[in-house]
Amino acid sequence: KQEVTQIPAALSVPEGENLVLNCSFTDSAIYNLQWFRQDPGKGLTSLLLIQSSQREQTSGRLNASLDKSSGRSTLYIAASQPGDSATYLCAVPNSGGSNYKLTFGKGTLLTVNP
Amino acid sequence: EPEVTQTPSHQVTQMGQEVILRCVPISNHLYFYWYRQILGQKVEFLVSFYNNEISEKSEIFDDQFSVERPDGSNFTLKIRSTKLEDSAMYFCASRPGADTQYFGPGTRLTVL
Numbered sequence: 280k281q282e283v284t285q286i287p288a289a290l291s292v293p294e295g296e297n298l299v300l301n302c303s304f305t306d307s308a309i310y311n312l313q314w315f316r317q318d319p320g321k322g323l324t325s326l327l328l329i330q331s332s333q334r335e336q337t338s339g340r341l342n343a344s345l346d347k348s349s350g351r352s353t354l355y356i357a358a359s360q361p362g363d364s365a366t367y368l369c370a371v372p373n374s375g376g377s378n379y380k381l382t383f384g385k386g387t388l389l390t391v392n393p
Numbered sequence: 394e395p396e397v398t399q400t401p402s403h404q405v406t407q408m409g410q411e412v413i414l415r416c417v418p419i420s421n422h423l424y425f426y427w428y429r430q431i432l433g434q435k436v437e438f439l440v441s442f443y444n445n446e447i448s449e450k451s452e453i454f455d456d457q458f459s460v461e462r463p464d465g466s467n468f469t470l471k472i473r474s475t476k477l478e479d480s481a482m483y484f485c486a487s488r489p490g491a492d493t494q495y496f497g498p499g500t501r502l503t504v505l
Contacts, residue, residue, distance in 0.1 A: 310492065311492050313492075313493065313494070315496075320482075320501070321498060321499070322484060322496050322497055322498035322499045323436070323484065323496040324496075325493055325494070325495065325496070328492055328493045330492075368436065370436075372492070379424070379441075379488065379492065379494070380426065380438040380441055380449060380451075381426075381428070381436075381438060381494060382438070383435050383436040383437070384435065385434070385435050386435075
């Protein structure tokens with residue numbers, strides 16, 4: 280059974296700092312990995328999807344990397360801003376069939392202080 | 394940009410009552426999902442739906458739960474007799490043939 284772990288559980292940084300969020304998964308036979316952002320009491324906003332054949336995916340100040348063999352992904356946020364404050368979740372789909380049900384990590388709560 | 398929508402945003406009900414949570418997936422998407430998130434816990438999969446039938450369901454999705462796509466646009470989750478432990482945020486998601494799942498804003502269900 281796939282397990283997804285995110286470290287750290289919480290992170291507080293000053294504005295402008297570059298930071299890295301970590302995600303690990305136990306079953307490396309994944310099709311892709313998706314990073315989401317969740318604001319308090321709100322839904323999930325997809326940030327990046329990185330395919331299993333890719334090493335990196337970039338969107339603006341965000342860069343996701345994937346090392347399938349070691350079961351790890353990182354989300355790098357450059358020049359952090361207070362508006363980046365949110366919980367960041369990573370999720371992987373099940374490896375069997377085409378259902379693609381997602382298994383989520385518990386998330387990293389990021390606070391960017393002005 | 395098309396979005397998944399969910400109604401209501403917040404539902405309060407008494408234990409034992411039936412509730413129906415509604416979702417309008419993105420049109421032309423083929424796969425539909427319900428997830429839930431109990432406060433402070435992980436988002437967890439409930440059920441997936443494809444080609445007008447359930448394709449997979451989790452252990453949580455017992456006989457008290459059902460899903461329907463009654464009219465080709467709405468996608469509903471029904472809980473027949475709510476329990477206190479059903480209190481959670483319920484998310485609907487949809488996916489085209491490609492991989493990215495798009496989530497709705499959620500319905501917060503409070504069972505008293």
